[in-house]
Amino acid sequence: MSDKISNGTLNAANWRPATQMVHGGTSRSQFGETSEAMFLTQGFVYDSAQAAEARFKGEDEGFIYSRYANPTVDMFEKRMCALEGAEDARATASGMAAVSAALLCQLNAGDHVVSARALFGSCRWVVETLMPKYGIETTLIDGTDLENWQRAVKPNTKVFFLESPTNPTLEVIDIAGVAKIADAIGARVVVDNVFATPLYQKPLDLGAHIVVYSATKHIDGQGRCLGGIVLSSKDWIDEHLHDYFRHTGPSLSPFNAWTLLKGLETLPLRVQQQTQSARKIADHLASLNAINRVIYPGRPDHPQADLVQKQMSGGSTLVAFEIAGGKEAAFAFENALEIIRISNNLGDAKSLITHPATTTHKNLAEEARTELGITDATVRLSVGLEDAQDLIDDIDRALGAV
Numbered sequence: 182m183s184d185k186i187s188n189g190t191l192n193a194a195n196w197r198p199a200t201q202m203v204h205g206g207t208s209r210s211q212f213g214e215t216s217e218a219m220f221l222t223q224g225f226v227y228d229s230a231q232a233a234e235a236r237f238k239g240e241d242e243g244f245i246y247s248r249y250a251n252p253t254v255d256m257f258e259k260r261m262c263a264l265e266g267a268e269d270a271r272a273t274a275s276g277m278a279a280v281s282a283a284l285l286c287q288l289n290a291g292d293h294v295v296s297a298r299a300l301f302g303s304c305r306w307v308v309e310t311l312m313p314k315y316g317i318e319t320t321l322i323d324g325t326d327l328e329n330w331q332r333a334v335k336p337n338t339k340v341f342f343l344e345s346p347t348n349p350t351l352e353v354i355d356i357a358g359v360a361k362i363a364d365a366i367g368a369r370v371v372v373d374n375v376f377a378t379p380l381y382q383k384p385l386d387l388g389a390h391i392v393v394y395s396a397t398k399h400i401d402g403q404g405r406c407l408g409g410i411v412l413s414s415k416d417w418i419d420e421h422l423h424d425y426f427r428h429t430g431p432s433l434s435p436f437n438a439w440t441l442l443k444g445l446e447t448l449p450l451r452v453q454q455q456t457q458s459a460r461k462i463a464d465h466l467a468s469l470n471a472i473n474r475v476i477y478p479g480r481p482d483h484p485q486a487d488l489v490q491k492q493m494s495g496g497s498t499l500v501a502f503e504i505a506g507g508k509e510a511a512f513a514f515e516n517a518l519e520i521i522r523i524s525n526n527l528g529d530a531k532s533l534i535t536h537p538a539t540t541t542h543k544n545l546a547e548e549a550r551t552e553l554g555i556t557d558a559t560v561r562l563s564v565g566l567e568d569a570q571d572l573i574d575d576i577d578r579a580l581g582a583v
């Protein structure tokens with residue numbers, strides 16, 4: 182049987198994550214290849230006109246066109262479903278394609294969305310600028326206080342949207358608490374789970390209805406390609422996302438799906454190692470006079486340390502910190518680093534640092550930045566796979582040069 186593993190996909194739900202990420206969703210061709218096959222094809226041929234008719238009618242299962250579905254993309258979706266504990270998923274060309282599809286496919290003009298204000302810049306643009314253009318009302322709140330979610334509810338509230346931990350200040354939002362408020366009014370909770378990774382936080386188990394990822398980050402984890410995914414119940418996807426996805430075309434390329442499948446195989450190894458190093462670096466930074474503040478989920482001085490314990494099973498591969506001396510010192514520090522490179526990406530094998538106020542969050546008004554705790558001295562470090570001691574040496578050397 183060439184598709185033994187594929188038939189066993191249902192059992193993948195019982196496998197532990199590392200096993201799911203190597204075998205989940207695998208579907209072998211008649212050649213029995215070990216590694217997942219890359220189906221670089223736009224379309225599929227049918228043996229007869231009748232077969233084409235049956236496939237379009239949905240009487241015969243099979244692929245029609247790669248904008249709808251593709252065997253390599255399908256493997257990536259199934260592997261992510263096994264890992265996330267989701268019934269169904271659609272993979273997208275980027276994280277933003279996933280976010281915008283997950284939100285827009287279920288909203289109508291006249292609906293209201295409540296969103297945490299601490300969002301990845303492009304997510305905030307979708308909520309704050311794009312949605313109102315189409316008559317969707319939005320309210321941005323400080324999502325760390327549950328009462329704000331309740332207070333923002335209106336009769337037409339349909340969707341709650343949040344990211345946790347947030348970018349870049351690593352605030353944590355009580356997903357189970359938000360889900361409870363949403364359930365009481367029949368609204369749905371969409372969680373952008375990029376910073377937590379699929380390993381450390383399970384939004385669906387916490388009561389969220391839809392999970393989105395930028396697979397560009399830890400899932401690829403090696404700086405090669407963009408990708409994203411929306412995961413939810415089969416009913417929600419059938420009702421809201423299925424047609425939207427087919428006809429607006431945010432589909433993931435099979436080549437990138439293959440790259441992401443390979444990324445998933447090593448996700449636990451990479452994320453665990455990067456987390457361990459990030460924790461070491463956060464502890465080191467906290468001991469230095471040149472650093473005014475360190476934010477790291479998993480350290481006891483994180484503002485929501487109890488919630489981190491309760492809803493996450495691991496820390497973070499990211500550390501946010503403030504350098505004494507403001508923007509000038511932060512720039513001098515970044516410029517003096519030799520191993521850690523300046524880049525706005527994250528989750529990569531290479532350690533990357535960014536100054537959010539002048540890059541990822543430059544479009545926010547100063548007041549909005551202040552609300553989010555982003556100062557001129559804040560930098561965000563994404564810890565890679567280098568030796569942690571080399572990274573600490575690099576940081577110490579660069580601080581010495583400031």
Ligand SMILES: *Cc1c(COP(=O)(O)O)cnc(C)c1O
Nearest residue numbers: 275276277301373375395397408
């Ligand atoms: C990067 C990122 C996105 C967007 O993903 P792309 O793949 O760059 O489109 C969305 N949300 C968060 C939290 C991110 O970090």
